[in-house]
Amino acid sequence: METKNIDRREFLRRAGIASAVVGAAATLNSCAGGAGTDKVAEALTGEHVGTGEKEIGEMTYRTNPNTGDRVSLLGYGMMRLPQVQKGQERADGNDLDQEQINRLVDYALEHGVNYYDTSPAYCKGFSEEATGTALARHPRNTYFIATKLSNFAPQQQTREESQKMFHNSLRYLKTDYIDYLLLHAIGGGGMDNFNRRYMDNGILDWLVEQKKAGKIRNLGFSYHGDLVVFDEMMKWHDEGRYHWDFVQIQMNYVDWNNEVIAHEYYELEKRNIPAVIMEPLLGGRLVKLPTHVVNHLKARRPSDSPASWAFRFLGTYPNVMCSLSGMTYMEHLQDNLRTHCPLEPLSEEEMTYLHETAKLIQKYPTVPCNDCKYCMPCPYGLDIPAILLHYNKMVNEGSVPKDQQDPQYQEMRRKYLISYDRAVPAVRQADRCVGCRVCVSHCPQRINIPQTLERIASSIEEMKRNV
Amino acid sequence: MMKKIRVALALVFWLGVTLLFLDLTGAAHAWLGWMAKLQFLPAVLAVNVGVIVLIVAVTLLIGRLYCSVICPLGVMQDGISWLAGKCNRDKTKRRFGRFHYSEWKLGKGARYGLLGFFLVALVFGMGTCVQLLAPYSSYGRMVTTIVRPLVDWLNNVCAGWCAAHESYAFYSVEVWMRSLPALIVAVVSFVLVFVMSWFGGRAYCNSICPVGTVLGLLSRRSLVRINIDADKCSGCGLCERRCKAMAIDSKNHTVDTTRCVDCFDCLDACNRDALSFGLAKKGGNADTKDADTKEAGAKAGGNNAGTPDQSRRSFIATATALAAASVVKAQEKTTDGGYAILEDKKPYRRQTEICPPGAISLKNVEQKCTGCMLCVSACPNNVLRPSSSLSSFMKPGLSFEMGHCRPECHACSDVCPAGAIIPLGKTHEEKMARKSSLKIGRAVWIKDNCVPVADGRSCGLCSRRCPAGAISMVALNPDDPKSLKVPSVDDERCIGCGACEHLCPVRPFSAIHVEGIEVQREL
Incomplete structure (x- = not known):
């Protein structure tokens, strides 16, 4: 902003009208100085001078020690892609807005984002295709593709099906090699599950062969769960059994208080394995904050978004190669670009301030749902993320009616119930949960979903009865 | 002036009653509920003595003012008839009126024969034919089934905007x-009423309407009536042409008070001021012959509702349940x-049909309900709907596909004007307490549909959602306490609210469903 304004002022001065401008400003606004000058300049040129927001500059890059890839610190997560309006889905159920995705990808590439992370499971299985369509319009050497072997369902875990999944990825992504291939969300279900998915069928060894053949440039895994499987993976790495080129972990300033996360990061740093970060914003939960928490952050840097704090936190750690963000809208992308172009690491004082903020956030009894939709589809038709998100929204807004004696109880009750019906159709609401627990093993945040839904359902039932 | 007052009052009542059926908030009832209670047939069936005495007294005194002011169907017909007059191609008819004495007239024998038939039908529990033709219920059905969906749709447009x-x-x-047969009945009766009033003014009221016939009988000797001063009258016939009830015989200077609905249109029509509304003068009545002025009333007579063929019905129920039962198969997530x-x-x-809570018994509903559907339109949980079974045609029954009878709700019992559903108490707390212990049905488990049996998964949703705590989970295999749990219903605690049936995950036929009981009782 500053540079541009000075240029324009410089130009005006050189044109010899500076004195007139200052004079005019003095008479028109009864105040001489920068602001008045800008206004007049604006009037003269017919343009708005500056937007009040930081300019997007040069992207910050980190180097992958294995391949020497210069990876942009901001990566594009292709899990929360924009959708077309209801009723305009394709016949095969694809509801992604390809036009918008192309626009976002073009803009991101243009501003230096070169890491794109997708999976065969994302967006009801349509993410890879959309990503491929958008990226194939650009030269293959200008971006890196990350995708995953997402063989979660038992019928996908045979050797043939898993290989097919990898070949489909290549086909959808319109490429003959994958830059970053991940074993998807390991850790849940312990080593048993890991063995079932990747060892018993020999798929991990097959992937290593693919890497040798040049079809995979970097092999790694994304991790959710306790440390048992993680430590085992690190052991294998140390023993030379398998070499992990990179690892994707969940990391953000709220979860940092959880020792598991810090442990994972430092274990990777120790081995010089670059970390790719997922859930930097906890699916938007670190953006949709209670107002006083937002104000707490704004008090320090008024023109910076809450998201920028989360990314600057990550960028402060040198072993973070790339922070993935699922940017659904252009303004998300632009905001993140402002943060990363270039990234300004947190000062020590800011770091302390952010950890204080984390403590404020953790006081709220929200459910740690990041809207990743791994739990969906629920076999009994519930819309689990929508139920949890509505609940979180109400908690954050302070709109959960509690005390019947409160004079505002009836009004809050009405608002709560109506907004619940708007967010979730009746047949997909929490009171329909049969407790089959299918979702539990799918949740990367390890939320006890049936228990949480039962809690929400009974509080809503009570609310309904309190007419 | 008289006419203007009549029109104003009529509009107030008509709008009020209509609003009762279209009100989505449930607030109108507190203010306007009495308008429904003033309706004649519901008042008779509810044995609402005060209202009956009032209407009878007014009718004996000044004639069928009820038909012109309180009856919503009557006011609607006036509107249609007025529109028809305005649309008439004949300029003279448009200007001076289009009716002639005794057109569309049903013979006295036919009229009273019909009334006799209605009385017999009511006494013998075949009220269906009466309520199909009774004006208020007929009007309620038209509004509920034809207009209400439009209002709901409009509401949803607003709701979308609000969201x-x-x-x-x-x-x-x-x-x-809510019911296809009810919609058909409503449309047919609307077309009938529309055609009759378009061409014949109050023809429906003076030939078919049972309430009109009863009140006509009462108003035969009404003290205050339209009188024609033969000295002033030139016999021009203007009043006769204006009379939509076709009650004025201008040649003989007489008014048929059994047909006159006190609309006062004629008063303004006369150029010579020959018509007046006042005490009866001798010789002014066209029909002076004594008649049996028996008051119509519902006598709680023996009700011979035929015993249903139980075995056949249960066979059909079981067969449909099993044949169409398709259990939700958990989809494998990929x-x-x-x-x-x-x-x-x-x-x-x-x-057995499930009656609304407060209806006491199937018999009570069959005898008292006029099928006006006020309860159906008041039900916020989409539970009530008009029955299409013959024995209780158009009368409310519960079904739980779209909701269940929620414990805090007592809307239907608050609105019924006919005493078919009796209020559960005085205060909200009293009503809720009564409702939570009032048994209106009983849950029946259908083993073959149940999730643990068909799907091999645990469920227990019905047990967790039962507001009465009537369902507990027991081992499917009695010899193996660790086997999957299935619901067992304690009939003495089940109130028949339908929460289990509505929330059961098995579709399209739930694995647990509610059967009605003939007499409701408190547990």
Whole structure:
């Protein structure tokens, strides 16, 4: 902003009208100085001078020690892609807005984002295709593709099906090699599950062969769960059994208080394995904050978004190669670009301030749902993320009616119930949960979903009865 | 002046009663509920002595003012007839009126024969034919089945707008057809009433309407009536042409008070001021012959509702349940997101209809309900709908495909003007307490549909959602306490609210359903 304004002022001065401008400003606004000058300049040129927001500059890059890839610190997560309006889905159920995705990808590439992370499971299985369509319009050497072997369902875990999944990825992504291939969300279900998915069928060894053949440039895994499987993976790495080129972990300033996360990061740093970060914003939960928490952050840097704090936190750690963000809208992308172009690491004082903020956030009894939709589809038709998100929204807004004696109880009750019906159709609401627990093993945040839904359902039932 | 007052009052009543059927908030009833209670047939069936005495007294005194002011169907017909007059191609008719004495007239024998038939029908529990023709219920059905969906739809448009603007003034409601037979009946009766009033003014009221016939009988000797001063009258016939009840014989200077509905149109029509509304003068009545002025009333007579063929019905119920039962098969998840497709629930053919809480018994509903559907339109949980079974045609029954009878709700019992559903108490707390212990049905488990049996998964949703705590989970295999648990219903605690049937995950036929009971009782 500053540079541009000075240029324009410089130009005006050189044109010899500076004195007139200052004079005019003095008479028109009864105040001489920068602001008045800008206004007049604006009037003269017919343009708005500056937007009040930081300019997007040069992207910050980190180097992958294995391949020497210069990876942009901001990566594009292709899990929360924009959708077309209801009723305009394709016949095969694809509801992604390809036009918008192309626009976002073009803009991101243009501003230096070169890491794109997708999976065969994302967006009801349509993410890879959309990503491929958008990226194939650009030269293959200008971006890196990350995708995953997402063989979660038992019928996908045979050797043939898993290989097919990898070949489909290549086909959808319109490429003959994958830059970053991940074993998807390991850790849940312990080593048993890991063995079932990747060892018993020999798929991990097959992937290593693919890497040798040049079809995979970097092999790694994304991790959710306790440390048992993680430590085992690190052991294998140390023993030379398998070499992990990179690892994707969940990391953000709220979860940092959880020792598991810090442990994972430092274990990777120790081995010089670059970390790719997922859930930097906890699916938007670190953006949709209670107002006083937002104000707490704004008090320090008024023109910076809450998201920028989360990314600057990550960028402060040198072993973070790339922070993935699922940017659904252009303004998300632009905001993140402002943060990363270039990234300004947190000062020590800011770091302390952010950890204080984390403590404020953790006081709220929200459910740690990041809207990743791994739990969906629920076999009994519930819309689990929508139920949890509505609940979180109400908690954050302070709109959960509690005390019947409160004079505002009836009004809050009405608002709560109506907004619940708007967010979730009746047949997909929490009171329909049969407790089959299918979702539990799918949740990367390890939320006890049936228990949480039962809690929400009974509080809503009570609310309904309190007419 | 008289006419203007009549029109104003009529509009107030008509709008008020209409609003009762269209009110989505449930607030109108507190203010306007009495308008429904003033309706004649419901008052008779509810044995609402005060209202009956009032209407009878007014009718004996000044004639059928009821038909012109209180009856919503009458006011609607006046509107249609007025419109027909305005649309008439004949300029003279447009200007001076289009009716002639005794056109569309049903012979006295036929009229009273019809009335006799209605009385017999009521006494013998075949009220269906009466309520099909009774004006208030007929009007209620038309509004509920034809107009209400439009209002609901409009409401949803507003709700959509509100949702987009973070407002909670309106919220979406389900727009649905409560019953096809009821819609057909309503449309047919609307067409009938429309045609008759378009061409014949108050023809429906003076030939078919049972209430009109009864009140006509009472008003025969009404003290105050339209009188024609033969000295002033030139016999021009203007009053006769204006009379939509076709009650004025201008040649003989007489007014048939059994047909006159006190609309006062004629008063303004006369150029010579020959007509007046006042005490009866001798010789002014066209029909002076004494008649049996027996008051119409519902005598609680022996009700011979035929014994239903139980075995056949239960066979049909079981067969449909089993044949169409398709249990939700848990889909194996391969990608993230999306929804499992949910089939709509279908109703069971119940052996016994479930009556609204407060209806006391099937018999009470059959005898007293006029089928006006006020309760159906008041039900916020989409539970009540008009029955299409012959024995209780058009009368409310419960079904749980779209909701269940929620414990805090007592809307239907608050609105019934006919005493078919009796209020559960005086205060909200009293009503809720009564409702939570009032048994209106009993839950029946259908083993073959149940999730643990068909799907091999645990469920227990019905047990967790039962507001009465009537369902507990027991081992499927009695010898193996660790086997999957299935519901067992304690009939003495089940109140028949339908929460289990409505929330059961099995579609389209739930694995647990509610059967009605003939007499409601408190547990």
